[in-house]
Amino acid sequence: MLISVKNLCKEYDNEGIVTRALCGVTFDIADGEFVSIMGPSGSGKSTLMQLLGFLDRPTDGEYFFQGKDTKNFSDDDLAFLRNQKIGFVFQSFNLLPRTTVFENVELPLLYDERKESRGLLNRKVHDALRSVNLENRISNFSNQLSGGEQQRVAIARALVNDPALILADEPTGNLDSKNGLQIMRILQRLNNDGHTIVMVTHETYTSEHAKRIIQMLDGKVENDYLVKKRRIADGEEELLK
Ligand SMILES: Nc1ncnc2c1ncn2[C@@H]1O[C@H](COP(=O)(O)OP(=O)(O)OP(=O)(O)O)[C@@H](O)[C@H]1O
Numbered sequence: 232m233l234i235s236v237k238n239l240c241k242e243y244d245n246e247g248i249v250t251r252a253l254c255g256v257t258f259d260i261a262d263g264e265f266v267s268i269m270g271p272s273g274s275g276k277s278t279l280m281q282l283l284g285f286l287d288r289p290t291d292g293e294y295f296f297q298g299k300d301t302k303n304f305s306d307d308d309l310a311f312l313r314n315q316k317i318g319f320v321f322q323s324f325n326l327l328p329r330t331t332v333f334e335n336v337e338l339p340l341l342y343d344e345r346k347e348s349r350g351l352l353n354r355k356v357h358d359a360l361r362s363v364n365l366e367n368r369i370s371n372f373s374n375q376l377s378g379g380e381q382q383r384v385a386i387a388r389a390l391v392n393d394p395a396l397i398l399a400d401e402p403t404g405n406l407d408s409k410n411g412l413q414i415m416r417i418l419q420r421l422n423n424d425g426h427t428i429v430m431v432t433h434e435t436y437t438s439e440h441a442k443r444i445i446q447m448l449d450g451k452v453e454n455d456y457l458v459k460k461r462r463i464a465d466g467e468e469e470l471l472k
Pocket residue numbers: 243244245250251252270271272273274275276277278279433
């Protein structure tokens with residue numbers, strides 16, 4: 232099992248004001264799944280993504296990643312997992328401005344202590360950009376790109392280390408429907424190639440591109456089910472299967 236969480240809880244304590252963002256969350260995610268996390272604003276979706284991506288630690292409960300209990304992992308262990316095993320895609324793209332597409336995608340590779348050869352790094356960046364069809368923009372500055380293109384660069388950056396898990400928090404939230412569909416097409420293709428994807432969205436329509444939907448309410452899992460008629464983003468079209 233790639234992910235196994237049991238009774239996961241997260242409370243934020245800001246100067247004595249405690250907010251319970253997640254409580255008693257339990258589920259498994261296997262390698263190769265494509266899961267949408269749905270739920271109203273404030274239901275704990277982003278908090279859950281931050282815990283799954285080791286950006287934050289739970290206040291209670293268990294998190295097994297690739298079979299290992301993460302409870303006693305050091306901050307360095309978690310930083311290593313974040314860099315090597317997780318690719319993040321955010322609603323707001325989070326690219327470095329005045330920096331080229333190449334440099335943005337290369338960034339996660341530079342944290343790797345193995346010090347791979349220049350040639351290998353170049354090839355990984357090119358491969359990642361090819362998989363989002365943006366090799367031709369490799370020398371552009373990231374702020375010269377459209378929103379849809381910037382999100383594709385962000386996906387290439389998330390992919391470049393060949394992570395075990397891609398976490399995307401509202402990846403189409405800042406895009407129009409045409410660009411959103413293109414992102415769904417890329418995510419579905421990556422999933423077909425074996426990548427495990429967990430994506431937050433508040434749009435039912437977007438969520439139905441995944442294979443499974445976990446619905447959150449008030450910090451709890453309200454519902455967890457397989458998508459019966461999955462939407463397949465295919466070119467400009469969409470098919471129901
Ligand atoms: N750093 C923080 N400190 C205190 N409370 C927080 C913090 N981050 C989130 N919360 C609270 O935790 C709850 C869950 O927030 P979270 O961001 O996970 O919701 P969400 O489902 O992602 O919502 P949205 O759809 O608006 O993005 C909310 O009540 C929120 O106010």
